[in-house]
Amino acid sequence: MNIDKELDARGLSCPLPILRTKKTLSDMSSGELLKVIATDSGAPKDMQAFSNQTGHELIETSEMNGEYTFVFKKK
Amino acid sequence: MKKMAIIASKGTLDMAYPPFILASTAAALGFEVKVFFTFYGLQLLKKDLSDVKISPLGNPAMPMPVPMPSLVQVIPGMESMATMMMKDKLKKKGVASLEELRDMCLEAGVILIACQMTLDLFDFKRDDLIEGIEYGGAATYLDFAGDSNVSLFV
Numbered sequence: 001m002n003i004d005k006e007l008d009a010r011g012l013s014c015p016l017p018i019l020r021t022k023k024t025l026s027d028m029s030s031g032e033l034l035k036v037i038a039t040d041s042g043a044p045k046d047m048q049a050f051s052n053q054t055g056h057e058l059i060e061t062s063e064m065n066g067e068y069t070f071v072f073k074k075k
Numbered sequence: 076m077k078k079m080a081i082i083a084s085k086g087t088l089d090m091a092y093p094p095f096i097l098a099s100t101a102a103a104l105g106f107e108v109k110v111f112f113t114f115y116g117l118q119l120l121k122k123d124l125s126d127v128k129i130s131p132l133g134n135p136a137m138p139m140p141v142p143m144p145s146l147v148q149v150i151p152g153m154e155s156m157a158t159m160m161m162k163d164k165l166k167k168k169g170v171a172s173l174e175e176l177r178d179m180c181l182e183a184g185v186i187l188i189a190c191q192m193t194l195d196l197f198d199f200k201r202d203d204l205i206e207g208i209e210y211g212g213a214a215t216y217l218d219f220a221g222d223s224n225v226s227l228f229v
Contacts, residue, residue, distance in 0.1 A: 019100070021103075
């Protein structure tokens with residue numbers, strides 16, 4: 001997978017991971033991939049909700065040692 | 076476009092968070108958002124937010140490091156101490172500050188409306204409040220809230 005941009009949202013609580021994700025995506029072009037790393041355990045549900053509402057596709061979600069990784073495809 | 080209308084009527088640190096968190100998040104999710112600040116909520120639009128405090132008094136649900144009887148909580152300085160401890164905890168846990176969330180709301184195009192009646196009632200000056208906000212009354216709120224998908228009173 002060709003990641004175009006990476007966002008480190010580790011240590012941030014709700015709603016900062018979502019706000020930073022939104023901000024980062026707005027500087028990107030359609031079709032580009034953004035990888036977000038977060039430690040907020042509410043993030044998996046919130047990131048999915050963000051994707052549902054905005055249409056930026058969440059193409060991958062994974063968890064390892066308390067760190068969550070999300071890959072968004074910009075709408 | 077979905078819309079969200081919020082009334083923010085409280086001016087304590089704990090009750091200041093929900094309107095700013097929901098407004099900034101809704102804006103990030105593509106909602107058009109307006110927040111109407113009335114009565115004590117108007118404190119949240121002041122340039123200086125250092126008056127926004129938390130009080131453990133009358134709030135038995137507030138987690139305390141040590142149990143504290145109400146009679147102790149009335150001692151002068153307890154409110155400032157509780158506020159300091161709460162702000163410290165928020166920072167340590169990676170929660171944004173109120174100033175930060177408010178800035179992000181403005182940046183995201185959230186419309187913040189100050190209740191003109193409250194402004195007059197408490198003798199606040201427009202100069203005390205931050206720039207870039209609007210002023211209005213109940214009808215202004217209802218004009219927007221009537222077409223909103225989400226409408227909340229905080």
